[in-house]
Amino acid sequence: MTHEMMTPENNLERIMWTGTAWFGVSTGTVALSLGLLLSSGWRPALLHSGLAALWWIGSVLVALSIGMIGWSGCPILEVSVPIADRNKTRTMQLGTLFFIVGGAATLLAVMLGPAH
Numbered sequence: 088m089t090h091e092m093m094t095p096e097n098n099l100e101r102i103m104w105t106g107t108a109w110f111g112v113s114t115g116t117v118a119l120s121l122g123l124l125l126s127s128g129w130r131p132a133l134l135h136s137g138l139a140a141l142w143w144i145g146s147v148l149v150a151l152s153i154g155m156i157g158w159s160g161c162p163i164l165e166v167s168v169p170i171a172d173r174n175k176t177r178t179m180q181l182g183t184l185f186f187i188v189g190g191a192a193t194l195l196a197v198m199l200g201p202a203h
């Protein structure tokens with residue numbers, strides 16, 4: 088038997104609320120991190136080709152993750168509650184995964200790059 092908190096209706100409501108919160112936090116984190124890097128004079132062009140590729144791949148993953156998390160928090164129900172629950176659960180999980188992996192990749196590239 089499914090616990091009451093995990094019914095599609097309750098889960099969907101929770102995902103839309105937390106997705107909105109995570110969207111704000113993720114965009115704020117990217118803005119703060121990238122803003123500090125760019126204001127210090129750092130640019131992706133400073134990286135060697137392998138690290139630059141890692142940085143750009145990570146950046147694409149982070150951008151994709153923010154879109155997925157934003158979609159999860161968007162109060163659009165698609166076809167039905169069970170379908171919206173399934174899709175928003177998947178996009179929230181993948182968005183979170185991509186944000187962590189992409190963020191780690193970009194920061195690793197920055198840290199392994201030249202210091203000045």
